[in-house]
Amino acid sequence: MRTRNSGMQSLVNNLIKGAFVVGVIGFGLTACTNPSTPAGEEGYVYEKPRVFGEGGYQGTMIGPANYGMSLLRNEVVNIDMRPNTYTETFRILANDDLNIKFDFHAVIAIQSGSVRTVVEQYGAENWYKRFVRETFRTYVRDTVQKYDSGELKTNREKIAQEVTLRLQDYLSTTPFKLANVVVGNINYPDIVANAVEKKLAAQQLLAEKETQKEIARKDAEIRVEEAKGIAQAQKIINATLTANYLQHEAINAQIKMAESPNHTTVYIPVGNNGVPLVKGAN
Template identity: 75%
Template structure:
């Protein structure tokens, strides 16, 4: 009787152990997958046994497949992305300037294992690139006076790009471009600039008005010269005979008019009449 009970207990215990092991195995099954544009770092995360560590690379979109091992995946976006850093930096003339820099970065395909194991995985930008990028920007900006920053922005972007590319040369990371965003001066400076521009505009308008007045004066002078010349010509041609001729013609026209009654008294010089109109 005792032997039967022991055999039964042993069998039950064996079935229970097998069942627990089977359940643990089933719950440990995983199917790592990687979306498009990403690379997946597949690694084992053992529960009871296994070596753990890197297993394979997935190039998305892809699935690793079901496995009895606890395989996990770290997906890294390999596509170009824009990383923005905002700054408030003292320029060489000690003016605090606010602006932003944008770096377009990507990761070389096939390098996900290196990225995860050597550069912080998903945090690669924060851990490896960010502070160096910011340092290069500060060094470039602080060599210029604030008034020169807008005119030198292209040169600053080129300098930062060259330094950052050299820094990333032996890494999985690739720099496409560095772009400077809006440059914002302190409010007092912005107001001063606006006032200066307004003054320049007003000065330009005054210069225009002055030029117009000068031209108007030149026109009036020329008109006066023309009038004087006309008067000179008229005075030179107003001889006694010409005036007498004009007076006679005027008398004839008046005499022929039915609307006026005019009496001519030839008492003027050379018979030119004094005219009196009767009403």
């Protein structure tokens, strides 16, 4: 009877030990953490206490990297440190009270090694929204409202430069580094766009009229030169048409007509030089 009880006790003890081992293994598999950070980002590793302890900052890592297995409940906040483009869309009244729509693009990177500062002081992943966005928008509005609507496109580089200098100065003591600011598409109201199209069409028509005017002027010059040529020719001819020359030409014409078998010609001698009037008869 004792042997039987001893066997049962041994079985129970083995079951308890097995359960304990499985529990330890299960706890180890589920409790251990291994935070990781991808390439181009930096990770802020912190502990979330399970029951006891204060938790908090544990360290940082530059991706790609793993923090390593730990029984602590470690987690990571990854921050992209690479240059990224942040776009803001505006509808702003220009200096002449015309509502203009356009985009501004700011290219901003984060200084390497500053992930702890970004997380603890600037809102982690929300750093742009919490610390940069509204200041950026204010600088854009202040600068654009100095110009009339018609001056914006021709001064877009000047506007971008002014906003860049102000934003760089604002970010100079922070981990955020502004690369540049670019003015995107500028869209005027339809009424302005239509007016611009009409103006361009009128300018094109005016250019065509100027071209036609130039062609007409050149044509007139050609006609003047032709008239001068004809007048000069007539002057030369008039100077050479003497009475003897005309009589010589008339005699030659009479000889040619007399030799022609196709018709009969009657000569009537008239005129001071005996130059006949010529009349054809069929």
